[in-house]
Amino acid sequence: MRSATIRSAAFWTALITFAAANGSALAQKKYDTGATDTEIKIGHIVPYSGPASAYGIIGKTEEAYFKMINENGGIKGRKIKFISYDDAYSPPKAVEQVRKLVESDEVLLVFNALGTPSNTAIQKYLNSKKVPQLFVATGATKWNDPTHFPWTIGWQPSYQSEARIYAKFLMKEKPDAKIAVLYQNDDFGKDYLKGLKDGFAGKASAIIAEESYEVSEPTIDNHIVKLKASGADVLISITTPKFAAQTIKKMAEVDWKALQIVANVSTSVGAVMKPAGFENGQGVLSAHYAKDAGDAQWKDDPGMKKFLAFLDKHYPDADRTNSQVIYGYGAAQTLTKILEMSGDDLTRANIMKQAANLKDFTPDTLLPGVKINTSATDFAPIEQLQMMRFKGEKWEMFGDVISGEAVTH
Amino acid sequence: MSAVEDVVTEAPAVEAVPKRAMTLGLGTSLVVLAALVLAPLFVKNFIIFQMTMLLIYGLAVLALNILTGGSGQFSLGQSAFYAVGAYTSAILMEHVGMNYALTLPIAGLICFGFGFLFGQPALRLSGVYLALATFALATAMPQLLKLGFFEHWTGGVQGLVVTKPDAPFGLPMSQDMWLYYFTLVITIGIYIASVNLLRSRSGRAFMAIRDNEIAASAMGVDVALYKTLAFGVSAGITGIAGGLGAIAVQFVAPDGYTIVLSISLFLGMVVGGVGWLPGSIVGSAFIIFVPNIAEGISKGLSGAVFGVLLFLVIFLVPHGARQVAIVAQQLIGKLKK
Numbered sequence: 001m002r003s004a005t006i007r008s009a010a011f012w013t014a015l016i017t018f019a020a021a022n023g024s025a026l027a028q029k030k031y032d033t034g035a036t037d038t039e040i041k042i043g044h045i046v047p048y049s050g051p052a053s054a055y056g057i058i059g060k061t062e063e064a065y066f067k068m069i070n071e072n073g074g075i076k077g078r079k080i081k082f083i084s085y086d087d088a089y090s091p092p093k094a095v096e097q098v099r100k101l102v103e104s105d106e107v108l109l110v111f112n113a114l115g116t117p118s119n120t121a122i123q124k125y126l127n128s129k130k131v132p133q134l135f136v137a138t139g140a141t142k143w144n145d146p147t148h149f150p151w152t153i154g155w156q157p158s159y160q161s162e163a164r165i166y167a168k169f170l171m172k173e174k175p176d177a178k179i180a181v182l183y184q185n186d187d188f189g190k191d192y193l194k195g196l197k198d199g200f201a202g203k204a205s206a207i208i209a210e211e212s213y214e215v216s217e218p219t220i221d222n223h224i225v226k227l228k229a230s231g232a233d234v235l236i237s238i239t240t241p242k243f244a245a246q247t248i249k250k251m252a253e254v255d256w257k258a259l260q261i262v263a264n265v266s267t268s269v270g271a272v273m274k275p276a277g278f279e280n281g282q283g284v285l286s287a288h289y290a291k292d293a294g295d296a297q298w299k300d301d302p303g304m305k306k307f308l309a310f311l312d313k314h315y316p317d318a319d320r321t322n323s324q325v326i327y328g329y330g331a332a333q334t335l336t337k338i339l340e341m342s343g344d345d346l347t348r349a350n351i352m353k354q355a356a357n358l359k360d361f362t363p364d365t366l367l368p369g370v371k372i373n374t375s376a377t378d379f380a381p382i383e384q385l386q387m388m389r390f391k392g393e394k395w396e397m398f399g400d401v402i403s404g405e406a407v408t409h
Numbered sequence: 410m411s412a413v414e415d416v417v418t419e420a421p422a423v424e425a426v427p428k429r430a431m432t433l434g435l436g437t438s439l440v441v442l443a444a445l446v447l448a449p450l451f452v453k454n455f456i457i458f459q460m461t462m463l464l465i466y467g468l469a470v471l472a473l474n475i476l477t478g479g480s481g482q483f484s485l486g487q488s489a490f491y492a493v494g495a496y497t498s499a500i501l502m503e504h505v506g507m508n509y510a511l512t513l514p515i516a517g518l519i520c521f522g523f524g525f526l527f528g529q530p531a532l533r534l535s536g537v538y539l540a541l542a543t544f545a546l547a548t549a550m551p552q553l554l555k556l557g558f559f560e561h562w563t564g565g566v567q568g569l570v571v572t573k574p575d576a577p578f579g580l581p582m583s584q585d586m587w588l589y590y591f592t593l594v595i596t597i598g599i600y601i602a603s604v605n606l607l608r609s610r611s612g613r614a615f616m617a618i619r620d621n622e623i624a625a626s627a628m629g630v631d632v633a634l635y636k637t638l639a640f641g642v643s644a645g646i647t648g649i650a651g652g653l654g655a656i657a658v659q660f661v662a663p664d665g666y667t668i669v670l671s672i673s674l675f676l677g678m679v680v681g682g683v684g685w686l687p688g689s690i691v692g693s694a695f696i697i698f699v700p701n702i703a704e705g706i707s708k709g710l711s712g713a714v715f716g717v718l719l720f721l722v723i724f725l726v727p728h729g730a731r732q733v734a735i736v737a738q739q740l741i742g743k744l745k746k
Contacts, residue, residue, distance in 0.1 A: 048704065049712040050669070056709070086704045086711055091568075091665045092658045096459060096697075103455035117568065121660040124570055142567075185555065187566040214552060 034108030035346035040339060041081045042066070043101030043110040045118065046137075050088035054324070055114050058137065059084045061328030062112065064315035065336075075339045078346075083107060087118055094118035095125065102131055109134055109351055112155070112331050116140045116187050119152075127151045132351050134338070135331050135381070139265075141191055144380040146356070151348075153355050153379045155331055157289055159188060159263075160195030161383050161404030165287055166236060166261050167199025168402060169387055170206070174259070180209040180232035182223055182247060184239055192238045192263065195404075208232055213243065221250050228256040237262045241271045248276035248284060261285045264385070268323060269294065269394060278393050286395070287385035287402070289370045290330060294321040295394060303364030330363040334372065334381070337361055369401035380405075433687045433734075441687075442597070449589050457585045458657065459697065464589075464596045465654045467693035470677040471603060471686060472646035478684025479607055480639035481619030483536065485671045486527070486543030489550040490520045490644040492666035494651025496554065499569045499661045500562050509574045509656050513595070516652035517645045524644020528637030547671045551663035568662025571655055592653050599646055603686060606642070615639055680722055682731025691730035695722075 034041040046059040066080040074080065083105050087094040094113070101107045109132040113119050116138045126133045127149050135155035136143050139162070143154035170177050181196065183189035189212065200206050209230035211223040220243055227235060228251075235258045237247045244266030251260065262284055266272050269292075273281045291298050298304040307329055311318050318325050339346075341354040358381065361372040372381045383405045388395040433441065445464075449457045473487050497516040501507040527546065534542050553559075555566050563569065576587035606612050614635045617625035626632045655661045673696045680695045681688025703714035726732045 048708050049700075049715075053712075060709075084708070086700075086708065088700070089664070090669070091660055091662055092462070092654065093700075095658050095660070096455075096462065099455035099458055103453050117662045117664045120568060120570065120662065121658065121665075124659060185566075190566065216548070216552070 029344045030347050030350070032108060032347045032349075033106045035078070038078060039081055040075065040078050040346065041083065041105060041107040042335070043098070043105065043107035044082060044084040044112060045087040045094055045097050045101070045110070046084065046112075046114045047089040048086040050090070052089040052115065055137075056086075057318070057322055057324040058112070058114065058328040058331070061315060061318065061325045062332040064318075065310065065329060065332035068310055068314045069336060075336065076343070080339075087113075087115075089115055089118065091117045091121035095121050098122045098125065102126070102129060107131075108346065109348065111135060111335055112137050112328075114138065119143070123149060123152055130348055132348055132355065134351070134355055135334060137327075137331070139191070140187060141195070144378070146377060146379045151352060153352075153374070153381070155334065155381050156327075157264075157382045157385055157404060158195075158380060159192040160198065161380070162264055162287060162385060163192045163195030163238075163404075164199035165385050165387075165402045165404040167196055168404075169285075169399075170234065170261075171200070171203065174234065177206055177234045177259075178230075178232045179207045179234045179236060180211075180227040180230055180258070181207055181236045182211050182213070182220070182227060182239060184243065185212040185214050188240070188265075189238050196236065213239075215240070220246055224250040224256070225254060228254055228258075232258060234259045234261070236260075237266075239263060239266055241266045241268060245272045245276040248272070248280050252277070252280035259283075259285065264288055267388075267395065270321065273390060273393075281390045282392075284390045285387060286390075287387050288395070288397075289367055289382055289385045290323070290326050290365050291367055292321070292323070292395065293326060303362075303366075306364050326365045330365045333363040333365075334358075334361065337363075367397065367401065445593060449586050454583055454585045457583075457589050461585070461589045461592050461657050462654070463690065463693050463697055464592045465650050465657060466674070466677065466696060467690040468596055468599060468650035468653070469647050469674050470681060470692045471600065471689035472643045472650065473674050473678045474681070474684065474686060474689055475603055475607070475615075475646070476639050476643035477678060478686075479612065479619065480615040480636060482531070482636060482639060483540040484543040484640075484643070485540050485668070485675060486546035487643075487647050487674045488666045488668060488670035489543075489546045490524060490647040491651035491654065491670060491674075492550050492554065492661075492663075493523055494520050494648030495655035495661045495666065496563060496569075496651075497648065498652030499571050499655045502571055502656075503569055504562060510591070513649050513652045517649040520648025520651075521641045521645030523648075525637050525641035527644070528640030531640060532633055532636055544668065544671075547668045551667055554663040554666075564662075566663060568660060568665075571659045571661065573656065573659050588657055592657070595649065595653065599649065600686065603646070607686075611635065611638065676719070680719075680729045682729035682734075685729070685731035685734075687734075688730040 044059060044062065046055055047053050048056040048059065063082050063084060066082040069075065070079045083101060085097040085101065087097050098110060101110060110126060111134045113122065113133065114137040119136045119138055123133060130151060133152040135153060137155065139156055139159040141158040141160040143152055144158065181193065183193050209227050209232055211227055213220045213223055224247060237244055237260060239247055239262065244262050248260065264286055267286045267288060291301065291304055293304065311320060338351060338354050342350050356374045356376050356379065358372050358374045367386050370382065370384045374381050384401045384403050386397050386401045387399045388397045449460065469487060469491055473484060476482050476484055494516040497519050498512040501512040501515060502509055531539055531542060554563050573584050575584055576582045580587065614630045617628065617630055618632055618635055622632055677692030677696045681692030699718055700711065700715055703718060704711040706714045
């Protein structure tokens with residue numbers, strides 16, 4: 001109560017001063033909780049502990065990024081206060097931490113919360129409180145739903161977008177393919193499978209075999225043997241890193257010479273291709289939307305130079321080849337862009353309006369040609385990927401950037 | 410270590426637990442009660458939410474305390490019962506449209522049945538073997554919830570979003586505050602019932618089994634019946650806690666009820682003091698707030714800091730909050746003299 005009185009007193013003082021000095025300045029400056037003349041408070045949750053703590057790197061990168069923004073004078077003179085909490089990848093904990101952010105720390109918005117279960121748990125709360133849930137760090141397709149959840153927006157390509165791209169690619173390059181699908185039995189795998197089937201629309205018969213596995217299975221060898229027996233000549237491997245590596249290795253062992261497409265989440269050279277054996281991974285296909293810091297072709301790329309300079313100065317102990325670092329940088333840059341676009345109207349409604357008004361925005365770390373576009377009816381920022389093929393010890397991009405946008409919603 | 414000693418070592422003869430050792434004195438109880446009733450009036454909604462979670466986990470720890478502290482049986486499967494309770498409430502509310510308050514007794518009954526049935530095979534096991542069997546239950550549960558067969562009801566991997574109830578009769582309080590008082594009433598009810606249970610004939614049978622199974626059966630205690638009964642009661646209370654948890658968090662998903670939850674509850678019981686019912690709430694506070702404190706000290710090493718804090722507690726006060734309470738009581742006693 002008391003702070004409200006002080007604030008309103010300050011407001012009236014400001015009003016009188018401004019009215020005397022400059023009438024138009026007043027009309028522009030508008031704030032909601034969490035934003036002032038000097039500061040913008042951003043809330044964030046990510047698992048720093050627990051089984052998914054590898055993602056904590058994203059939070060650390062973003063923290064370093066905003067530190068850099070602040071050292072360079074902030075956004076229009078306002079410093080970013082980045083408050084990041086650990087949710088340990090547990091939905092009840094996510095609810096507790098997000099409520100703390102909104103009700104106790106009084107943040108302007110919640111940014112890049114990670115994980116489908118955690119985001120699902122906080123979505124209804126944030127939408128009822130009309131707090132922006134910006135650029136959620138999950139590939140589930142359901143975040144693109146402006147009609148029911150106007151305060152929630154995604155960032156990375158959805159699993160369905162990516163799957164549709166593979167379907168498009170196969171229909172064009174290998175129209176008579178007999179396709180086998182191996183997928184993880186959870187939201188990730190099922191979302192993906194749906195995208196694939198949508199992508200093949202009229203030609204769903206192209207998928208001749210499906211196998212699912214549980215994350216808790218120690219090995220997926222028997223699934224590979226079964227799929228091989230189906231006689232398929234293409235394998236789409238919707239797997240997380242450990243299982244992707246097993247799949248690539250096992251296919252070589254049983255001498256199954258099918259064209260293999262592996263999901264983008266499992267394209268890490270260090271975590272997948274190397275353990276699987278480089279000789280086994282030759283010719284494996286996938287798709288990506290961001291640059292790889294370990295790839296020599298970006299040596300002279302201006303965007304990557306900026307990225308590496310940032311790491312040298314503000315986050316020197318980061319692993320440069322870790323894709324989480326690239327991810328955090330891109331997401332933080334997108335948020336910075338939104339805050340710049342919002343100008344002096346830092347209300348939650350205007351933030352959402354600007355987030356849904358990105359036109360051909362290209363963060364430094366995205367592949368050339370991949371652009372972020374959003375609109376009032378399109379809450380899926382990145383929807384393009386480029387195909388890539390594993391050759392030697394790295395991925396090589398080929399073909400055009402393909403859009404995975406659904407034809408009809 | 411000491412927790413294991415508390416229940417596993419076959420002490421030749423153990424003194425009957427006096428009434429006072431199991432509960433707080435009347436005066437202290439009233440002070441705690443007053444604090445729990447009045448506190449929400451002065452704090453923000455999200456702290457009320459945390460306090461609600463405190464009571465809910467407190468109930469779940471209490472349930473484990475009855476099983477382990479009362480009848481001497483281990484369980485690492487409490488997360489499974491908690492999940493069944495949570496899903497029962499969520500499904501009844503969202504698919505059947507039932508009132509949230511009515512779903513709780515149903516969740517309790519279903520879990521009681523589930524626990525009682527699970528108690529049958531568990532009869533053949535004891536000590537660490539029983540702990541392993543229940544561990545299997547906890548690891549299996551999230552996957553069972555994902556089964557395509559149940560997906561229409563459970564929402565599969567996506568889980569179910571639950572609507573939070575408003576305060577009834579147009580009471581002028583927020584949803585959080587209403588839910589807190591609602592939970593408080595249920596918690597107090599279950600606490601009083603549990604204390605009475607442990608003091609009753611059945612409770613004495615539980616403890617006789619805990620202290621010496623052969624002696625208990627020689628005295629005419631139906632060991633099989635009371636062991637399964639303890640499992641049933643514990644599962645039933647955990648189920649009610651799970652139902653309340655689903656309503657408070659507004660979301661159920663298989664990933665919310667992994668083995669980590671079971672271990673947290675076990676930890677809460679040990680920190681609170683095995684067999685000391687008021688300790689449940691202290692244990693619950695430990696598992697909710699200490700991870701936050703650890704995170705405040707170091708984000709990157711929060712797990713390690715938590716480990717150190719836990720180690721200190723176990724090392725300094727191996728009998729948990731009960732030990733602290735006893736020491737405090739003795740000090741006060743000395744001062745009075």
